[in-house]
Amino acid sequence: MRTRIPNVSQRPLMAGVFPVESSDALAAALLSDASRRRGARFTGEPIRIAVLDRNQLMRQAMTALLARDPRLHVVGDSCDLEQCISYATHRAAQVVLLSAEPDVATVIKQVTALAAVPLGPHVIVLNGEQQPEEVLDAFRAGAFGYLPWSASVTELIEAIEMVADGMSYVLPTTAKALATGLRTPPKAVALPESSRLDTLSARERTVLERIARGFSGPEVAEQLGITVKTVDTYRHRIHEKLGVHHRSDYVRIALDNGLLLREPHSP
Known part of the structure; x- marks a missing residue:
């Protein structure tokens, strides 16, 4: 029977607050895990893996x-989160390779759901971005590993072995970015109640929702039929009214107020 081993993602971090000590400690812990594991030899049965990606070609x-690799065994692949959870519960998947969606909120929800499975799989997020806040959000949600698509096959297999053993994994460059990129902590964001969201206009709320879903300024502008400068104006107003500073703040506010539980708000 598999036992979930606590990893650095389970260290308490306050939402919206990233102290220098916390970022440095997290980076140090991740590097420590990597140094302990490198060069370890494979023993035992193949590691059971599930792949979650919306792109069929990428999954295949x-x-x-x-x-x-005889050390690895893929028990299933799917574009559906519930199917992937089924692989964890019925096929005993130990590791899930999760290809990050453009929508940051979706990634966090997927990681959270997989991490909540009793004795469930350890998640490795595969992403093209390595923004420190997004990496921290993934670990806070319950991920055990985070890899860029530029990683080598050797690094991917090493990550799978480490994560299957209950250790955390990031590349050394990512760990260092966590330590240096978060040295100036953003101000704590008080997550607003619904009454505070009422201070936003309908269009401001739509812009907040779209940004929380991972769309860029130009993409939001195209969707709403407005200019990028106008989107920036709305973002400035949202900042003034709610005190948000980063995209992760938009995601937390949208999640806490149920804005991402429905279809995208129409322009």
Whole structure:
């Protein structure tokens, strides 16, 4: 029977507050895990893996790649979160490779759901971005590993082995970015109640929702039929009214107020 081993993601971090000590400690812990594991030899049964990616071609390519290594066994792949959870509960998947969506909120919800499965899988997030706040958000939600798509096959397999053993994994460059990129902590964000959201106009609320879903300023402008400068104006107003500073703040506010539980708000 598998036992979940606590990792650094389970250290308490206050929402919206990233002290220098916390970021440095997290980076140090991640590097420590990596240094302890490097060079370890494989023993025992193959590690059972599930792949979660909305792109069928990517899932098939990942499955074919991992199948070449006798230390690994892919028990299933899917674009559906519930199916992936089923792989964890019925096929005893130990590790889930989760390809990050453009929508940051969706990634956090997926990681949270998988981490909540009793004795469930340890999640590795695969993403093209390595923004310190997004990496921290993933670990806070319950991820055990975080890899950029630029990682090598050797690094991917090493990450799978470490995470299967209950250790955390990031590349050394990512760990250092966490330590240096968060040295100036943002101000704590008081998550607003619904009454505070009422201070936003309908268009400001729509912009907040779209940004929380991971869309860029130009993408929001195109969707709403307005200019990028106008989107920036709305973002400035949202900042003035709610005190948000980063996209992760938008995500937390939207999640806490149920804005992401429905279809995107129409322009």
